[in-house]
Amino acid sequence: MKLYENTQAPNARRVRMFLAEKGIELESIQVDIIKGENLQADFLSKNPRGLLPVLELEDGTCIDETMAICRYFEDIQPENPLFGHDAKSKALIESKNRQIEFDGLLPLADILRNSAPNFANRAIAGRENVQAISELIPRGKSSFLEFLNRLEQLLTQNEYIAGEYFSVADITAFCVIDFASWVKIEIPATHCNTITWYNKVVTRASALA
Amino acid sequence: MKLYENTQAPNARRVRMFLAEKGIELESIQVDIIKGENLQADFLSKNPRGLLPVLELEDGTCIDETMAICRYFEDIQPENPLFGHDAKSKALIESKNRQIEFDGLLPLADILRNSAPNFANRAIAGRENVQAISELIPRGKSSFLEFLNRLEQLLTQNEYIAGEYFSVADITAFCVIDFASWVKIEIPATHCNTITWYNKVVTRASALA
Known part of the structure; x- marks a missing residue:
């Protein structure tokens, strides 16, 4: 799995903080928002909305939206729940x-x-x-x-x-x-x-x- | 349980449609947004943000935000999942x-x-x-x-x-x-x-x- 993100962007930080709480490490690929790399064809093929972060699964599926990405990890690793317990x-x-x-x-x-x-x-x-x-x-x-x-x-x-x-x-x-x-x-x-x-x-x- | 809602409002309709898909019936209390009933003290005691819909549980807990309400029902009645299966x-x-x-x-x-x-x-x-x-x-x-x-x-x-x-x-x-x-x-x-x-x-x- 790969995480397309940016060290400055607040939504990317939310995902990193979530992963740190879960003890999950991921390959991270930086996308420069200021330079507009998120609006170029390479990134738009991962997310046509041009928004970070994006999680790319092993099968090539790309999941955008911070909360969708966090929920994915909550589901595959439910220990230490961060979305509630009931x-x-x-x-x-x-x-x-x-x-x-x-x-x-x-x-x-x-x-x-x-x-x-x-x-x-x-x-x-x-x-x-x-x-x-x-x-x-x-x-x-x-x-x-x-x-x-x-x-x-x-x-x-x-x-x-x-x-x-x-x-x-x-x-x-x-x-x-x-x-x-x-x-x-x-x-x-x-x-x-x-x-x-x-x-x-x-x-x-x-x-x- | 009671649902504070409005027959015109799109977010309230999302909850009603979700409940209909699940076959759940609830007591519904109409709040008139045009008249500003959602900004009056009675309703603000249920949701200080003044937004519909709000679900009031039997214990008095009030849950606002359409998706939070729908997720609550997905959790207590998981048959026919509408939030996915894996x-x-x-x-x-x-x-x-x-x-x-x-x-x-x-x-x-x-x-x-x-x-x-x-x-x-x-x-x-x-x-x-x-x-x-x-x-x-x-x-x-x-x-x-x-x-x-x-x-x-x-x-x-x-x-x-x-x-x-x-x-x-x-x-x-x-x-x-x-x-x-x-x-x-x-x-x-x-x-x-x-x-x-x-x-x-x-x-x-x-x-x-």
Whole structure:
């Protein structure tokens, strides 16, 4: 198996962190997003959407989408489950993970893609000739700050994002918080529960993946 | 168990169609999105994000996010699997389902929320005081048309969205195609494979759910 990814990209980091938690090692092939290698024919033959990461199985099947790749490894190596252990915990982890993607990751991507010179004319990941919309920058910031407030509220009740166990939702949230530093947003100093949670997750070996 | 939902909303329809495929009946509670009932305290106590659908379990636990709710039922009633039957089919279905959400559903929501008078000042679902950004309308249309092209390409290879079996990805795609009619976009007449697929799915009893 091979993982097409990029050491900088937050979604690729989510997969690497997941694999590290599972103790799985894979051949990694770097694809340079800034140079647009993800939009060239070689990579598009693996994923016509031009998005990283992509997992190529031994039989040549290519699986894109971070969560699909992580689920594949959860299925083939179920020890140390990161997607939950019963119907209720699985549903809650899926719910929280999606909340972080929609409310945290997408607004950050909007801020970055519609402001960074590196992505001029590439305001949607995986596509060419999409002009930036500058109004998405303040909208993204407002959405992300609301997400941070909700995260703080959630972590007043839970030790980890989806309850008492570390899960894939913590991986997503942790990578999203680090990604926020790209657009110069940090956890507000008043968000004590989020800071405590972050300081706990950052000590895991997988945080270096 | 109770399902908080809305007969008009595409995500609620995805859950109803999933339940119909599984032969599960649930108590349904309607929440009027146009009137903003989803932004009132009663509903926000079930889901602080203000989004439908929400499943309330017997113990009072509330699960939001369409896919989390569907997965819950897949877990408690695994017969007739709609999320796949092995690691590879599960990963491919998850991948395709997410592609349809990100590339199909989100652009449509952008078009609708940034143009419809019913959602003035509510340009992001579940939130108040978010102004429309009119440039998102042509961007959303361009993204959605690209999605339709990719869907047609996919259906030249596969009978169903993720392979030879009907899955939750077909439910998502079918509800997205019907949702597109809200913003007056139809399957192009040249997309023969998509039309054949649609005409097959629309005859399933669950399409009426």
